[in-house]
Amino acid sequence: MWNNFESWSKNFLLLIVFFIGTIAYSQQDPAQKTPLKEVIPLLEDHFDIRFSYREQDVKNISIFSPSQELNLKETLVFLERQTGLKFKILDERYIAITASPEVINFCGMILDAETNEPLPGATVQTIDQSETTISDMDGKFMLRSVKAAAPVKIRFLGYHDKFLEAQSISEENCQSVLMEPSVFSLRETVVVNYLTAGISKQKDGSIHINTDRFGALPGQVEPDVLQTVESLPGVESVNETVSNINIRGGTSDQNLVLFDDIKMYLTGHFFGLISALNPNLTKDVTVVKNGTSPSLNDGVSGTIDIRSEDELVGKFSGGAGLNLVSADAFLQVPVTEKFEIHVSGRKSINDLVDTPTYDNYFSRTFQDSEISLNPENDNLQDSNFSYYDTSLKALYDLNKDHKFRFSLVQIYNNLDYTEYANTSEASRQSSLAQNNLALGGNWSANWSENFSTEIISYLSQYQLEALNFTVDTDQRFMQENDVLETGLKINTTTKLNSNFNFLNGYQFYEVGVSNIEKLNNPFFSSTIKNVVRSHSLYSELKYSGNTTYVRGGFRINYLPKFEETILEPRLSFNQELGKYFSFKLLGEFKSQTTSQIIDLQEDFLGVENRRWTLADQESYPIIKSKQISSGIDFKRAGWYLDLEGFYKKVEGISTSNQGFQDQNEFIRTSGSYISKGFEVLINKKAGDLNAYMNYTFGKNDYTFEELNPQNFPNNFDITHSLSVAANYSYRDFKFSAGGHVRSGKPYTEPVKGDETRREGNNWVVNYSDPNAENLPNFVRVDLSASYSFDLSNSGKLQLGLGILNLLNRENIINRYYRVDSEDNQKAIEINNKSLGFTPNASVNFTF
Known part of the structure; x- marks a missing residue:
């Protein structure tokens, strides 16, 4: 008192x-x-x-x-x-x-104006971009130390921008900010929370993934963007790796993977089991299965466009994380008000400790190679596998109309193992190394409200080197696969009015590929080099109205080496039919000159036996595709239905890039495949619960005129694929569980009762009709959970748990046969198996 x-x-x-x-x-x-x-x-x-x-x-x-x-x-x-x-x-x-106004803390709760549900991941920043933050899972945000009455802008995908004045409000009484859904936005969103939070379907048919707002998917302890891509309808991985993504029946080399407009030739760690793109590095991912923009080349099956943070954050921030396989860290450093540097890195932790998760990945990766974890193999000792990735991005805003960006990424996998002779103490070390160095820069300029330009240049270098010693015979076999691609792209965009945009551009790229083999005993040496250059012009007109979206255009590619001009029309059309339905139609012609081939299954130690090569219009034609798809979307009261049928024909494929392990393994000829089917996604969102089911039916057949028979099922023909999952989030807790069931991939059996036959002095497997049988169904149940909490004012801590193959089901993902070395008239069945029960846990700190 x-x-x-x-x-x-x-x-x-x-x-x-x-x-x-x-x-x-x-x-x-x-x-x-x-x-x-x-x-x-x-x-x-x-x-x-x-x-x-x-x-x-x-x-x-x-x-x-x-x-x-x-x-x-x-x-x-x-x-x-x-x-x-x-x-x-x-x-x-x-x-x-x-003379400045009072400095205050400003907080709010961002909600959907129609459903009153929180909007996590909305961007909140002062107009001068001096302070920026993102709303949490409850839609809550806090801007600290801002000027009283400072204008604040709130942005969220699919909603109109909101403008407020900062007010001094206690954190316990944060004001509600209601966001109005937009009829169409910059990205023309059809539905938000497609599968889970942070994934949205666009009117151009693409799928957009925002890692800042990413919810939970079964089995993941962190937002692995390529594993997320595999959850989409029409996308499979027959060998459960992220480096072998099959989009509508295509091979992985038929996918164009871009990072900040740079083509990537290596996308996986652990030779494909883990994405090589650090989750801290990625900001947005766009997946296109059809109706690609004419500004993009390559990728006859699909495009995965990955981008890092492209705007100035405006404050010092960072974080670090650890799971049972790797450790990572990142920093975002504002050097000046106009210049920032973002860095990140990740490294495997097996140098310090071997975890059960790492051992499972190791066994799965090297089960069908010269390397294994078999304790009875006395010839193998001191095996060591490690990986890392690093990135650097520099962002400079000369002013609001001229922005410069530079990106650099390096991805590295390395394997060493020592083999000892059975009869002596001699030993030899073999090795395998993969490296992808990617760097690029761009300058975007707004010359007026209606005209802008963008200049992009990039370099991508891929190297695969293997040295294989056979200690008993002192034989040394060296193999190299090198790729160097450089490119330049110039885009101009004219805004004709509020509905029409006109894009025009030019692209030049040069890609060189070399394959080297050297053997000392008996001596053998081979060096094959090839270079292809391309000049491309493209034009695209886009109309985006209240109920109609049309994007159409064409691309003209000229290849001087082959004196060939290729015309590629593209189309994406979406028309709303009343309040709840919309109709879509997509089509495209595409081509590519790069592909991956397999000469021998045991090449590169049998671990990574695919090597990049270039079209030569003889052994390896230019691969060309034609695709059309159509369907309907339905959205009402939290329900969403996506139905789409597709037909795709790809010509110019080679038997050597399809991975045959039967009578066609050593035959080199070209052909085509036709993939057709339909995809269904049913999604329901009710409060904090989001559930989905997606089903894909497909029929995929080869045509090779020089083979007998000429027509047979594709190696990647998955007739039925069904995924069911539910994601639940409440405040800082996320949980997801789901299952995936699909048909087994085709394989070729030996003739029953006559399994082998003699060819000259050799015995070979006597196969029946190719791909006439199918492996048992693939069944896997996964789950994941995470919880995050604030550490006073120092940052946020997130704990995660994920389990792959919860039921520990033994799935066979590949089957082939070899002649029994002890009985020439008998064929041995060899099965490659998927990951067993594999738990993982993570802890991440951000500030």
């Missing part, structure tokens, strides 16, 4: 002083005013203090000198009344003078 009285009396006295000072001020003669800059030194000497201020805040201000009978606080009140400036006591000696 006494303390309250004392505080009240002090405030009352200050009020009296202020009142008296006001009267005295009103009665003074303006001619007696003194410049504030001259008064400040006098006050500093009188009170033994120091003022801190900006020159522009105090110049041209004159005041009546305060009475020397006033104490320090009374003097400051008197000065504030005369000048309108703020005089803030920092400590016993220093006082800050500022």
Whole structure:
């Protein structure tokens, strides 16, 4: 009670002083005013203090000198009344003078205006971009140390932008901010939370993944973008690796994978089991199965366009994480207001400790190679596998209309193992290394409200090197596969009006591929080099209205080496039919000159036996595709239905890039395949629960005129594929569980009762019709959970748990046969198996 009285009396006295000072001020003669800059030194000497201020805040201000009978606080009140400036006591000696508004903390809860559901991952920033943050899973945000009444902009995909003024509100009473859904936005969103939070379907038919808002998918402890891609309808991986993604029956080399507009030739760690693109590195991912923009080349089956953070964050931030396979860290460093550097890195932890998760990955990766974890193999010792990836991005905004970006990524896999001779103490070390160095830069410029340009240049270098020693015979076999691609792209965009955009551009690229083989005993040496250059012109007109979306155009590729011109029309059309339905039609022609081949299954130690090669129009034609798809979308009351049928023909494929392990394994000829079918996705969102089911039916057949028979099922023909999952999130807790069932891939059996036959001096497997049988169905159940919480003001901690193959089901993902070395008339069945029960846990700290 006494303390309250004392505080009240002090405030009352200050009020009296202020009142008296006001009267005295009103009665003074303006001619007696003194410049504030001259008064400040006098006050500093009188009170033994120091003022801190900006020159522009105090110049041209004159005041009546305060009475020397006033104490320090009374003097400051008197000065504030005369000048309108703020005089803030920092400590016993220093006082800050500022003309800036009051600095406050501003918080809010971002909600959907129609459903009142929270919107996690919305971007909140001051107009001058001095402060930026993202709403959490409850839609809550906090901007700290912003100016009172500062204009604030809130952005969220699929909603109209919201503008507010920062207000001083306690964190317990944050105001609600209602966001109005937009009829169409910059990305023309059809549905948000497609499968889970952070995934959205676009009107152009593409799927957009935002890792900042990413929810939960079964089995994942972190947002692995390529594993997420495999959850989409029409996308499979017959050998459950992220480096072998099959989009509508195509091979992995028929996918164009871009990172910040740079073509990537290596996308997996652990030779495909883990994405090589650090989750801290990725910001947005766009997956296109059909209707590709004419500005993109290659990728006759699909495009996976991955992008890192492209806007200035405006504050120092970072984080670090650890799971049972790797450790990672990242930093975002603002050097100046216009220049930032973002860095990240990840490294496998098996150098320090071998975990059960790492052992499972190792066994799965090397089960069908010269390397294994078999303890009975005395010839193998000291095997060591490791990987890392690093990235650097520099962002510079010359001004709001001219922005420069530079990206650099390096991905590295390395395997060493030592083999000992059976009859002596001699030993030899074999090795295998994969490396992809990618760097690129771009300059985007807005010359007016209706015209902009973008210049992109890039370099991507891929190297695969293997050294294989056979210790008993002292044989050394060296293999190399090198790829170097450089490119330049120039885009111009003209906004004709609020609905029409006109894109035109030119692209040049040069790609060189070399394959080297050297054998010492018997001596053999081979070096094959090839270079292809391409000049391309493209044009695209886009119309985006309230109910209609059309994007159409063409691309012309000229290949001087083959004197060939290729015309590629592209189309994406979406028309709303009433309030709940929409119709879509997509089509494209595409081509590519690069592909991966397999000469021998045991090449590169049998671990990574695919090597990149270039079209030569003889052994390896230019691969060309034609595709059309159509369907309907339905959206109402939290339900979403996506139905799409497709037909795709790809010509110019080679038997050597299809991975045959039967009678066609050593035959080199070209042909085609036709993939057709339909995809169904049913998605339901109810509050914090999001459930989905997707089903794909496909029929995929080869045609090789020089083979017998000419027509037979494709190696990647998956007739039925069904995924069911549910994701639940409540505040900082996320949980996801689901299962995946699909048909087994085709394989070729030996003739029953006549399994082998003699060819000259050799015995070979006597196969029946190719791909006439199918492996048992693939069944896998996965789950994941995560929980995050704030660590006072220091940052956020997130704990994660994921389990792949919860039921520990033994899935066979490949089957082939070899002649029994002990009985030439018998064929041995060899099965490659998927991952067994594989748990993983993670801890991540961000600030």
